Amino acid sequence: MPLSIPPAPAPALRSVLAALDSPTAVREARTPALRSAQGPLAPDSALPVHVLDGILASDESPRTRLTSWRFLIRSGERAVAAADAKLTADGWTFSHFFEGPYIAATENALRQAEAMNKSYQPRLLSVPQLYMMTLWLHADTGSDASDPGSTPAPTDLLVPLAPAPPGIAAHRPHRVSELLPVMTLRLKQSPLLGSPA
Structure with a gap:
């Protein structure tokens, strides 16, 4: 089914x-490609970027914050870089241009989601605590993608982009209710610092 891509x-x-x-x-961009x-x-395939912080906090539903809109930058038929716009x-x-493995991984995950x-x-x-980026497939297609405090529903899907943290399979769709406990366990075992975005 076609994805319901929100307008940037x-x-x-x-x-x-x-x-x-x-x-x-x-x-001056640090993007040779x-x-x-x-x-x-x-610019193509604009997606809102939400950040999930403090996933160890409690049993409450995880909250996110909107940080930017990301645009894949196409040259011909393929994405060669991405650009972020921040509020x-x-x-x-405009914030910055960048490239790296998440560009191709995002394209692959979007194609995978289109086939669902x-x-x-x-x-x-x-998920900065795990240096992890996922494609979040939100089941409520009519919701406001720019809502600064969206909550992933337990039945929403998360598709970890490659490279994914050890112990979490990249490009495999997971329900939020199934992946959050794995992420929590992963953080308890060996917390990492940084941000993939």
């Missing part, structure tokens, strides 16, 4: 388009 805020898209049109922003891309570059006091603004027999609203969920 227009100012976020405009800020990324302006950065792509800026030779200085592209030239972006600088060496042939032909036009275009500031002045509104949505149920429609979902895709989002990205970052």
Whole structure:
């Protein structure tokens, strides 16, 4: 079934388009693939990025916070980089370009989700405590993807992107209710610091 992809805020898209049109922003980006891309570059597959903090806190439903909108940057048929737009006091603004394994992993996970027999609203969920990024497939396709304090429902799916932390299978859909206890156990065994985003 087709994914119900939420529209990115227009100012976020405009800020990324302006950065792509800026030779200085592209030239100074730490993304060799972006600088060496042939032909036009275009933003695509915008997804809200939510961060899950403190998953060891309690038995309460996990809460997230919206941190950015991520756009895959296409050159021809493939994504060569990504761009984040962040919400500031002045509104949505371009943050940075980047590349790495999560670009291809996000594309693969989106294709995988498209082949499922149920429609979902895709989002990205970052778990800094595990240096982990997942595709969050939210079952409520009519919900506001920009809600700053969304709660993953127990029946929502999380698809860990590669590279995933040891003991968590990448590109395998997990119900939130099944993956959260695994993530909690993983943190208790060997906490990691950092952020994948």
